[in-house]
Amino acid sequence: MKKAILIIQCPDQKGIVAQVSKFLYSYEGNILEVDQHVDENLGMFFMRAAWELDSFSLEKDEIAARFKEEVGDRFQMEFKLHFNFPKPRMAIFVSKLSHCLFDILGRHYAGQLEVDIPLVVSNHPNLKQVVEAFGIPFHHIPITSETKAAAEANQLGLMKANQIDFVVLARYMQILSAEFIQHFPNRIINIHHSFLPAFVGAKPYHAAFERGVKIIGATAHYVTEELDAGPIIEQEVARVRHHNTIAELVQIGQDVEKVVLSKAIKYHLDRKVMPINNKTVIFY
Amino acid sequence: MKKAILIIQCPDQKGIVAQVSKFLYSYEGNILEVDQHVDENLGMFFMRAAWELDSFSLEKDEIAARFKEEVGDRFQMEFKLHFNFPKPRMAIFVSKLSHCLFDILGRHYAGQLEVDIPLVVSNHPNLKQVVEAFGIPFHHIPITSETKAAAEANQLGLMKANQIDFVVLARYMQILSAEFIQHFPNRIINIHHSFLPAFVGAKPYHAAFERGVKIIGATAHYVTEELDAGPIIEQEVARVRHHNTIAELVQIGQDVEKVVLSKAIKYHLDRKVMPINNKTVIFY
Amino acid sequence: MKKAILIIQCPDQKGIVAQVSKFLYSYEGNILEVDQHVDENLGMFFMRAAWELDSFSLEKDEIAARFKEEVGDRFQMEFKLHFNFPKPRMAIFVSKLSHCLFDILGRHYAGQLEVDIPLVVSNHPNLKQVVEAFGIPFHHIPITSETKAAAEANQLGLMKANQIDFVVLARYMQILSAEFIQHFPNRIINIHHSFLPAFVGAKPYHAAFERGVKIIGATAHYVTEELDAGPIIEQEVARVRHHNTIAELVQIGQDVEKVVLSKAIKYHLDRKVMPINNKTVIFY
Amino acid sequence: MKKAILIIQCPDQKGIVAQVSKFLYSYEGNILEVDQHVDENLGMFFMRAAWELDSFSLEKDEIAARFKEEVGDRFQMEFKLHFNFPKPRMAIFVSKLSHCLFDILGRHYAGQLEVDIPLVVSNHPNLKQVVEAFGIPFHHIPITSETKAAAEANQLGLMKANQIDFVVLARYMQILSAEFIQHFPNRIINIHHSFLPAFVGAKPYHAAFERGVKIIGATAHYVTEELDAGPIIEQEVARVRHHNTIAELVQIGQDVEKVVLSKAIKYHLDRKVMPINNKTVIFY
Structure with a gap:
């Protein structure tokens, strides 16, 4: 089913729901959510x-302008209009760990x-065979401190050539440059392997082990220039015990990571995430 | 804050949201949820x-009729209009177990x-002291098979005298008669100590132990004449292990029961539960 | 690390732990768990x-006989001695749904x-490419009511030829015959897509939808001749809401199924599951 | 049933389990856990x-010395011997919030x-009536910055007079002095209303709201001189959404707090908690 999705923000006042729903109704819109x-x-x-778009009496290309004119301007709205077609184009960046990617x-x-998914990009070659079995091109772009700038230029070229809408870092163990991030504001989703804001930075499972926590977690967030500090999209946790080694924390945590990252991707795809300041509204 | 709450059902068609929100807006209603x-x-x-009711330009007593005329009839709506005042009046029925009551x-x-909470009714005297310390009258109405009819008549008299809106069975171990139930359609909330539909009836923890389940649960539901078969309002579970005795299942389960029952009461009070056929919509 | 694992059952009496641990100590056994x-x-x-086996002073092949003589007979023990090598050999049976297999x-x-994993067996061909990308042979054995007996004979032949120790039914939508099951007592693990004993049999998500439950689940169990009634190894649940369609229940449930099945496989591999009557002890 | 409980730590080596279980067996000990x-x-x-103590052939008062001589010294053990009688004596400190106390x-x-529970101590009078309905003496000891030292002396006097074994801070909003803490090393249990180490210090729900986390939590820990940094005994979490206000976070969190604190008390009472450095082993 072809759908249109409207995301709105504006100063709060009375009558907004009434005017938005009246607009949709006046053009035969069947509201789904x-x-x-x-x-x-x-x-x-x-x-x-x-x-539903099929029964809507406005043309796809007219909707935004008409909505702005009839409703948006009156309420000083910022809004975005999305459609569930064509499908968004997502690039996956990964290093060696396979659990989130798979x-x-x-x-x-x-x-x-x-x-x-036009491509998977990795700084290691090991996941190539499985990725290609799923019919997805795999690009191996090794990175060293010397080649980092060139590698990112290469990556950005691939993003452009493949008309990538957003990027998923599926346990990609390289830190993206501020420049790269600026190409995809609130459109790079990272999975951090801790329950943020606890255990920011490297080796969070080691830090969790040291502190003796009874629960570990994972956090999917949009990437901003400050490390592990972007708007949180989704989090989940798992219970651990004193006898769990760091290796076991890693394994228990990986199950959480993959669930959290996939949920965040789904929310993003369904246009259910609205970043505001450094937080997110997740619409149902 | 004084609130009005409208619960609607009708055949699905376009324009309902638009008309309802237009109605509210036309009388200066500030929509909260x-x-x-x-x-x-x-x-x-x-x-x-x-x-919000304070800024609404219709009188409290006019709203229902006006809504019916302007919106309800057109869409063949069944609707209920509630206010968050005066507070609803809830009776608690309990037997010996204290955890849900407390x-x-x-x-x-x-x-x-x-x-x-104008009163607590129990077929046992033991919880009297604590209930009264909370400033709530406690009525001890013993029940035997011989006195059951008279006891229920007594209970119904108390419900009427206290203008009770709904009844909570907080581990009340007597089965209510069909007649009693008919006085409170979808207004008696029971907590059943299993994850329904598993383990209907008596001794669900024993049955769970026998089957060797790894998770136990509790279910809050509206009481209908068929035992443990009414519309489910809320459920929750807890993990158990092979070494847990039945007594331990009971104790683990009681923590679940009290959380589930209190959540169901909260949903009911907030007018967020709509029973449909034998299921419930739980609005957010 | 090479490990020996001893699983014991016997009538309860004093001194069992002392004698077992004394036996292990007397041959330099370093107890791990x-x-x-x-x-x-x-x-x-x-x-x-x-x-640990490396530092144990008994030969691998002597241990069982020596333990029987020195400890087992005295306490009327039934026991099994396992080693963590060579690796057990697991066959996966699957139909069309990929989530548990992947x-x-x-x-x-x-x-x-x-x-x-010497082989994956399926009554459908669609998962062949990905399975083979993981380096695992894929056997497509179609099944109709006419060919069922021959197909099972074919499957059993493959099990024998590949020296299969246990079988995992990863959403395999065919019912195994009693004869097949008898070849693998407590060594066939099935994932059932409900929280047993609720919703036994076909289409449990439909049944869950009908009943209006607020939580759905999945159950991994050993297969016995009675459908969905074997010893439960692991269960897990997920929360659902009234607005979830059956298709959404299926999707939410699949995430639970795959976690539960993989946990059950892990417990089985680690020799942590002891079936007793129709229940399981899961050792830690 | 009268039980003895032995908690041991020593450098790891072979034979410890064998020697300990042999010791217990040699005096007719029936091991329960x-x-x-x-x-x-x-x-x-x-x-x-x-x-079990009843069938044990050593006198209660002989056990420690005999164990030290026969086993403990040989393995350089530090050990503690507990009995499940007489019952431990617990003081509860509380301020205004009732949920953990109740x-x-x-x-x-x-x-x-x-x-x-010989007494409840509070710096506010409001919970007196309910506490006394449970038959427990209530001591109101107001605290200001001027009276703090005197108040603590008063509290310590009550602890001594009532032979208090350990103290539970059930949302007690005063910071205990180092001197008070030294009287009860690893014997003061506090509930902190965040998922430590996230949101140390005051107003953690406000901080959680600011950061936009999707899950909040609570942590029970032993009190040390460094605020909110002592060994963690138990943690639990609850899911929240963007629309939850701080007041709602508080309410959702209180349900978590009370469960976590009560679990920690139970572990402590059952002698299942062993603090090591700044972590805890929680025995099953």
């Missing part, structure tokens, strides 16, 4: 609405993710 | 909307439950 | 002990499962 | 064993906690 949120501290109103590929194979 | 649900099998639309009393004490 | 369980209803004692293959690839 | 743990980094062995009192009432 609607969710809204008021942030009382910010005095801001947020809304997401999805409707989880994504498995879901994609099973038809759970409405996305095209 | 709105959630809707379409059941595609039934072809039915369900909606809950809450708005959890409810503790939450009520802490201001978490917007409800009046 | 030990767990025991007393079933007071049955009056039975259960124990699992694992120790999860197992991914874990095997990542070195999480100490097992050899 | 045994668990051990090897910390390979520290090279240390930890063990907990519980056995949860403990409810469990104690229901017979879940094998402990005597």
Whole structure:
């Protein structure tokens, strides 16, 4: 089913829901999902609405302008209009660890993710065979401190050539440059292997072991220039015990990582994530 | 804050959200919460909307009639209009086990439950002292097979005298008669100590132990004439291990029971539960 | 590290732990793990002990006889002695759904499962390419009601030729014959897509949807002749809401299924599962 | 049933389990529970064993000396011998918030906690009536910055007069002095309302709200001089959403706090907690 999805933010006031739904109704829109949120501290109103496009009486290309004119301007709205077609194009960056990558590929194979995956990029060659068995091109771009700038230029070229909409770091163990990040604002999803804000940075499972926590976690977030500090999209945890070694924490944690990252990708694809300041609204 | 809450069901068609929100807006309603649900099998639309009453330009007593006239009739709606005042009046029925009762009393004490509790009814005397320390009258109504009819008549008299809106069975180990139930359709909440539909009936922890399940649970549901078969409001589970005795299952399970029952009460109080056929929509 | 693992059951009495640990100590055994369980209803004692083999002063082939003579006979023990080498040999049976299979293959690839997978058997051809990319032979054995007996004979031949120790049904949608099951007593692991004993049989997600449960689950169990009634190894659940369609329940449930099945395989491989009557002890 | 419980730590070497279990067996000990743990980094062995005392052939007062002589000295053990009688004596400190206190009192009432509670101490008077309805003396000791030293002296006097074994801070909003803490090393249990090490210090729910986490938590730990940095006994979490206000985080979190604190008390009472450096082993 072809869908349009509208994401709105504006100063809070009365009548917004009424005007938005009236607009959709006046063009025969069959509303499929609607969710809204008021942030009382910010005095801001947020809304997401999805409707069937086939029976809508406005042309796809007219909708944004007409909505701006009839509703948006009146409420000083910032809004984005999305469609669930063509499918977004997602690049996956990965290093050696396979668990997040395979989880994504498995879901994609099973038809759970409405996305095209034009390529997987890795600084190691080992995952090539399985990726290609899933019918996805694999690009091995080794990185050393000397070649890093050139490697990123190469990566960015691939992103452009493949018209990539957003990037998923599926346990990619290289830190992206500020320049790379600026090409994809709130469009790079990283999985960090701790329950942020606990255990920022390298070796969080070691830090968790040292502190003797009884629960470990993982966090999917949009990448910003400050390491592990971007808007959190999703988190999950798992229980551990004193006898678990660091290697066992890693293994238990990997099960959490892959679930969290795949959920974050799904929310992003469904246009359910709205970053605000350094947080996210996740619409249902 | 004084709130009005509207719960709607009607055949699904376009424009319902638009008309409902237009109605609220036209009388200066500041919408606080709105959630809707379409059941595609039934072809039915369900909606809950809450708005501030103080700034609303219709009188409290006019709202229902005006809504029916302007919106309800047009969409063949069944709807209920609630207000968050005066507080609903809840009776608690309990036998000997204290955990659910104390959890409810503790939450009520802490201001978490917007409800009046005019009385606790028990077929045993043991919980009297604590209940009264919370400032709530305690009625001991013993029940034997001979006195059951008279006891229920006594209970019903107390319900009427205290203008009880709904009843909570907080591990009340007597089966209510069909007649009693008919006084409170979808207004008696029971906690069953299993993950329904597994282990219907008596001694579910024994049955769970026998089957060797690895997870036990509890279910809060509206009471209907068929035992343990009414619409489920909430469920939760806890992990158990082979070495847990039945007594330990009981203790682990009690922690689940009290959380589930209190959540169900909260949903009910917030007018977030809509029973449909033998299921429930739980609005957010 | 080479390990020996001893699994014991016997009538409960004093001194068992002392004698078992004395035996291990007397031959220089370095105990790595030990767990025991007393079933007071049955009056039975259960124990699992694992120790390093390299420093043990008995030859691998002598241990069982010596243990029987020095300890086992005295306490009327039934015991099994396992080693963590050579790796057990596991066959995977699958139909069309990929999620459990891919999860197992991914874990095997990542070195999480100490097992050899000589083959995957399927009644459909679609998963061949990915399975083979993981370096595992794929056998397509179509099944119709006419060919079922011949197909099972074919399967059993493959099991024998590949010296298969145990079989995993990773959403294999055919019912195995009693004869097949008898070849692998407590050595066929099935994943059932409900929280047993709720929703036995076909289409459990449909049944869960009908009943309006708030939580769904999955159960890994050993296969016995009675459908979905064998000893439960592991269970897990996930929360659902009224708006989830059956298709969404299926998708949410698949995430639970794959985790539960992989955990059950891991427990089985680590010799941590002891079936007793129709339940399991899961040693830590 | 009268039980003895032995908690052991010593440098790891072979034969410890054998010697300990032989000791118990040689005096007719019926072992009820045994668990051990090897910390390979520290090279240390930890063990907990519980056995029936009635059938044990050593007198209660002889056990420690005999164990030291026959086993402990040989392995350079540090060990503690506990009995499950007389019941330990627990003081509860609380401020205004009732949820943790009521949860403990409810469990104690229901017979879940094998402990005597000679008194509740509070710097506010409001919880007096309910505490006394449970038959427990309530001491109101107001605290200001001027009276703090005197108040603590008063509290310590009460601890001594009531022969208090350990103290539970059930949301007690005063910081204890180093001197007070030194009277109860690893015998003061605090509940911190965050998932440590995230959000140390005051107002963790505000901090969680600011960071936009999707899960909040609570941590029970032994109190050390460094704030919120002592050995963690238990943790638990709950899921939150972007629309939850800080007040809702508080309420959701309180349900977690009370469960975590009560679990930690139970582990402590059952002598299942062994603090090591700044972590805990939790025996099963």
